[in-house]
Amino acid sequence: MSKQTDFINSNKDRYITELKHFLSYPSISTNPENKKDVLECAEYIKEHLEKIGFSNVTIYPTKGHPVVYADWLNAGADKPTILIYGHYDVQPVDPLNLWTSPPFEAEIRGENIFARGSADDKGQVFIHFKALEAHLSQNGSLPVNIKLIIEGEEEIGSIHLGDFISEHKDLLNCDVVVISDTAMYSKDVPAIGYALRGLCYMQVEVTGPNRDLHSGQYGGAVDNPINALAHMISKLKDDKGKILIDGFYDDVKPLSGEEIEGFKKLPFSDEEYAKGLKVEELFGESGYTTLERTWSRPTLDCNGIWGGFTGEGAKTVLPSKAFAKISMRLVPDQDPNKTEKLFTDYVKKIAPKTVKVEVKGLHHGKGAMTPIDTKWMKAASKAMAAGFGKEPVFIREGGSIPIVLTFKEMLGADTILLGFGLPDENAHSPDEHLNLNNFQNGILTCADFYDELAKI
Amino acid sequence: MSKQTDFINSNKDRYITELKHFLSYPSISTNPENKKDVLECAEYIKEHLEKIGFSNVTIYPTKGHPVVYADWLNAGADKPTILIYGHYDVQPVDPLNLWTSPPFEAEIRGENIFARGSADDKGQVFIHFKALEAHLSQNGSLPVNIKLIIEGEEEIGSIHLGDFISEHKDLLNCDVVVISDTAMYSKDVPAIGYALRGLCYMQVEVTGPNRDLHSGQYGGAVDNPINALAHMISKLKDDKGKILIDGFYDDVKPLSGEEIEGFKKLPFSDEEYAKGLKVEELFGESGYTTLERTWSRPTLDCNGIWGGFTGEGAKTVLPSKAFAKISMRLVPDQDPNKTEKLFTDYVKKIAPKTVKVEVKGLHHGKGAMTPIDTKWMKAASKAMAAGFGKEPVFIREGGSIPIVLTFKEMLGADTILLGFGLPDENAHSPDEHLNLNNFQNGILTCADFYDELAKI
Numbered sequence A, B: 001m002s003k004q005t006d007f008i009n010s011n012k013d014r015y016i017t018e019l020k021h022f023l024s025y026p027s028i029s030t031n032p033e034n035k036k037d038v039l040e041c042a043e044y045i046k047e048h049l050e051k052i053g054f055s056n057v058t059i060y061p062t063k064g065h066p067v068v069y070a071d072w073l074n075a076g077a078d079k080p081t082i083l084i085y086g087h088y089d090v091q092p093v094d095p096l097n098l099w100t101s102p103p104f105e106a107e108i109r110g111e112n113i114f115a116r117g118s119a120d121d122k123g124q125v126f127i128h129f130k131a132l133e134a135h136l137s138q139n140g141s142l143p144v145n146i147k148l149i150i151e152g153e154e155e156i157g158s159i160h161l162g163d164f165i166s167e168h169k170d171l172l173n174c175d176v177v178v179i180s181d182t183a184m185y186s187k188d189v190p191a192i193g194y195a196l197r198g199l200c201y202m203q204v205e206v207t208g209p210n211r212d213l214h215s216g217q218y219g220g221a222v223d224n225p226i227n228a229l230a231h232m233i234s235k236l237k238d239d240k241g242k243i244l245i246d247g248f249y250d251d252v253k254p255l256s257g258e259e260i261e262g263f264k265k266l267p268f269s270d271e272e273y274a275k276g277l278k279v280e281e282l283f284g285e286s287g288y289t290t291l292e293r294t295w296s297r298p299t300l301d302c303n304g305i306w307g308g309f310t311g312e313g314a315k316t317v318l319p320s321k322a323f324a325k326i327s328m329r330l331v332p333d334q335d336p337n338k339t340e341k342l343f344t345d346y347v348k349k350i351a352p353k354t355v356k357v358e359v360k361g362l363h364h365g366k367g368a369m370t371p372i373d374t375k376w377m378k379a380a381s382k383a384m385a386a387g388f389g390k391e392p393v394f395i396r397e398g399g400s401i402p403i404v405l406t407f408k409e410m411l412g413a414d415t416i417l418l419g420f421g422l423p424d425e426n427a428h429s430p431d432e433h434l435n436l437n438n439f440q441n442g443i444l445t446c447a448d449f450y451d452e453l454a455k456i
Helices: A003-010 A012-023 A032-052 A122-139 A161-167 A225-234 A257-265 A270-276 A290-296 A336-350 A375-388 A403-411 A436-454 B003-009 B012-023 B032-051 B122-139 B161-167 B225-234 B257-265 B270-276 B290-296 B336-350 B375-388 B403-411 B436-454
Strands: A056-060 A067-072 A081-087 A107-109 A112-114 A145-151 A176-179 A191-196 A198-207 A299-308 A321-330 A356-365 A393-396 A415-417 A433-435 B056-060 B067-072 B081-087 B107-109 B112-114 B145-151 B176-179 B191-196 B198-207 B299-308 B321-330 B356-365 B393-396 B415-417 B433-435
Touching: A003 A122, A003 A436, A012 A032, A012 A112, A012 A122, A012 A436, A032 A056, A032 A067, A032 A122, A032 A145, A081 A122, A081 A403, A112 A436, A122 A145, A122 A436, A161 A403, A176 A403, A191 A375, A191 A415, A198 A225, A198 A336, A225 A299, A225 A321, A225 A336, A225 B225, A225 B299, A257 A290, A290 A393, A299 B225, A299 B321, A321 A336, A321 B299, A336 A356, A375 A415, A375 A436, A403 A415, A433 A436, B003 B122, B003 B436, B012 B032, B012 B112, B012 B122, B012 B436, B032 B056, B032 B067, B032 B145, B081 B122, B081 B403, B112 B436, B122 B145, B122 B436, B161 B403, B176 B403, B191 B375, B191 B415, B198 B225, B198 B336, B225 B299, B225 B321, B225 B336, B257 B290, B290 B393, B321 B336, B336 B356, B375 B415, B375 B436, B403 B415, B433 B436
Parallel strands: A081 A145, A081 A176, A176 A415, A191 A393, B081 B145, B081 B176, B176 B415, B191 B393
Antiparallel strands: A056 A067, A067 A145, A107 A112, A112 A433, A198 A321, A198 A356, A299 A321, A299 B299, B056 B067, B067 B145, B107 B112, B112 B433, B198 B321, B198 B356, B299 B321
């Protein structure tokens, strides 16, 4: 057993105490009222990285929330340079009443730690911090050159990170990017991700009459923006889950026979999956398996809808406005800008003349795909097997980390998705949590991974 | 000029000051947090009626908000007994930011007084109070026997008034009911209403997965309750405004030729109407004029919808639940209980198996129709002509006052709808207001009406 492995095994309790503190910052990037909390969280990261042995740590302001950068580059020019990316911002917490314990007061129940950001992504960022700390404290050095970039705007589409990267290409120059912000395939199946879906997130605003009306006096006279919006949403997908937007599937390539076979080998039960979500039946584009639909087919979901009276009881209003947030997950070949235009054109086309419709894009991200047969992937696979005592599988991800494509385009570097979450850990939902065994094995994996990378 | 007319003309300013006070009570019946305000408003009415000369005033508690009853029965057994009904509760005020002045701090702008309840119904109730005061103060008596019943739950479906009436039939026994809670046909056309639509107000709750999910990880795997709800709403009405609920139109009688002709004679412009609401085109059941659609055809409107993330920005959630409030306005022959069942059955029928759907009725009211050629209607018509200097027209109402049918069924009394509002006074919307000329002419009309009734 290496020195750092020994160290990691004997510091379990301290790691949890420190993680709880990291999770206590309500760093919700989308809420203007949390701006100060986001900044304080960045400052905590700087302080912590300095404490574990990084001497070059900088908080870079952006037009939004800051980016924390750190590096340790003394491994020598013959050793690879690894860029570890993560984010310290988190999703909003509503509906708050569905949390068993307060979202920013981490609580351990069973094998899990419950808090907003535990799985996505503070917990996983902290895995790297602790793996780096183990090397630095036990060996006084790292086996490879490490750059860290921890941003504060991932949950709002990394809106200023592209500019930051383009302005700091030399600073960020690296051989490969590692991101731990995804999930293992399942509790017993560690995994390495090689593809992500893109995202095109839209908002539709429908205006009927210029003011809220009495539904008795006016009911029957004018179109109702909620009814009109519902009609329009119903025309976005058919009853078999196929998206009806003109041209939407034009750039979607069929899955390779090899991938289809690979997916089929993974343990998966529609019945168990449906049971876990307490639904009678799963639903999605017909002709595809659930893994195919969530990993390698584009989808469309309403993320929010509102209009009219939403309080207790009955208010007989014919409202002036109705709104919906609608997003599409895209496969790597689809261009989110093109999708935004297709969506907008289609919605305008199906909008009845009896209402006004405004469509705007809220955020974008292109999907990405990384080759599997590289030396980096092999190193990751070996480390994962060591950390978890089990060979990892290679999987795709239904979610989006648009920055993966930016790293490829601006730095020329591929990304390895070394995820330590689990699919049912409620990322983005109440009672988000992280399995503490995976947290601990993740630290072991990462510490080993740096060693494996040094052997390349 | 009669003594009371003279008195009314010279007390204009005081009336407005007093009305402002009445409008300052936030007596929102649907909000539990306003329970005390509703009660204080009832207490104010009692005090005020005693002040203007009613000696028998009682606040009757109900299981909800109280009913204020008062009478003056000294006109003699040969004189008719008139039951004046009104309500002192008001609609909620949201969205508050669309009010030009605070909803419970009445403000006069131009000819209008702006406040929640000004038109619906405190302002119109106050017209009767001031007409009664004029008689009592100037003549020491009223020309007819008067009973007043002012309730606090009209805006939540008069849920306890039916029981109250059935338990107090003798107390409320009368020859005719007068309600001032509707609108004139237009600013220059005073009107008497003879028909009201009924109401069936439903809530639909759609549940997909048992928790909010990450739309990336799960998008494509399970049905989305917002999309499912939108699909269901889109199946409630077709593109031509026809309601698709099985059996919905079964009890709807066609309009008589006489009524169709009567409606056609009224000044009405679709173009002007659309302009006033700032819509490009009106919309409703095809084959009917706007007046026919709003007065004498049943309609269906979404009154509210909500689900998922509704804040600023983009949250990539696949929500667990979505809700809609959906109400139908019914013509007098339609039974709201039957309609509730038809709606529920249809919604359950069209609900996909991939979601759970719950449907509940929030409130009900049957429509009503009063014969036009009675002595009561003639007296009302004469008084209206005197008060406004113009013959009134006879109209139907698109709104619902379910209690009209209760009065007919329990007391055997027809109702005269003597409305002094205007159709565009934003009842139920921000910036609700009442035209002060109509307020003043209304007081003159009512004072004269009591005299006319005494001559019958």
